[in-house]
Amino acid sequence: MVPDSYGKLHPRLIREEHVSVTEEPSGRYLWHFVPEDPLPPEKPAFKVAQALYDLLVTYDSTDSLIVLQGDSTRANTGWKGGTHAHLEKMLGRKLFWSICVLHTYELPLRHLITSIDGPTSSDTGFTSPVCSLLSSVNEMQTTQSSEECQGVKISRRYRSISWSTCPLTSRWLTTAQSLVYMWTRKHGLTGKELNTLEILVKYCLQVYFKLYYDIKVHHRLEDGPSTSSRSSE
Incomplete structure (x- = not known):
């Protein structure tokens, strides 16, 4: 709470990055931390690596560490300035990088959308003819029969899902769910x-959802x- 000139308290929102650390493959929680602000010419990725190194020292694991897991963001995987690269320099040796394939397999869907429908805008989201309708998919009327779905067979069980309870774990998973949902609606596209x-x-x-749940089931290192092999079939 922050007081104004009259002494009245007002709430203030503070945004922080929280990094969670687990032991794998058990998934046991180790710690979480807020990275320190970098001092020029330092980058945020360096501060994350520094905090991870300090944690490894605390757990006496600087010599035993073999694998680094994380998302596929450039801040993590940049070959020169990413967190993984900085941590390797601090340890003085190379590590095995295990990067989240869920994020990796979002890229083909993203490229397919941009190639046949159009690019996205960081300010307004989708601006292309088809995907620009996704924001209003909940307001579209439901089709009356499976024949109106025009060629793609979707069971009524899927169509009856309440959208507010669908698992929304990433932007592109949400986009894929919305596309299928829109197919069962009166979207007006021709x-x-x-x-x-x-x-x-x-x-x-046929591809994205299958890979997503394959990865969820077969998620070990x-x-x-085999997951990569199935994705190329």
Whole structure:
């Protein structure tokens, strides 16, 4: 709470990055921390690596550490200035990087959307003919029969899902769910735009969702090669 000139308290929102650290493969929680602010010319990734190194020292694990796991953001995986690279320099040796494949397999969907429908805008989200309708998908009327779904078979069980309770774990998973949901609605698309929606829905149902749940089930480190093999089939 922050007081104003009259002494009245007002709430203030403070945004912080919290980094959680777990031991793998057990998933046991070790610690979480807020990285220190970098001092020029330092980068935020360096401060995260520094905090991780201090944690390894605390747990006497600087010599035993073999694998680094994390998301595929550039802040983590940058070959020169990423957190992983900085930590390797601090340890004086190379480590095995285990990068989240859930994030990796979002990229083909993203590229498919941008190639056949259009790019995204950081300010307004989707501006393309098909995906720009995703924000209003909940207001669209439901089709009356499976025949109106025009070629892509979607069970009524899926169509009856309450959207507010769907698991929303990432932007692109949400996008894929919304595309399939829109196919069962009166979206008003025709011609080329309707064909674009059909292609995207088929990709989501036949490729993206399948890979997503394959990864969720087969999520151990040794499952990585077989998951990559299935993705190229």
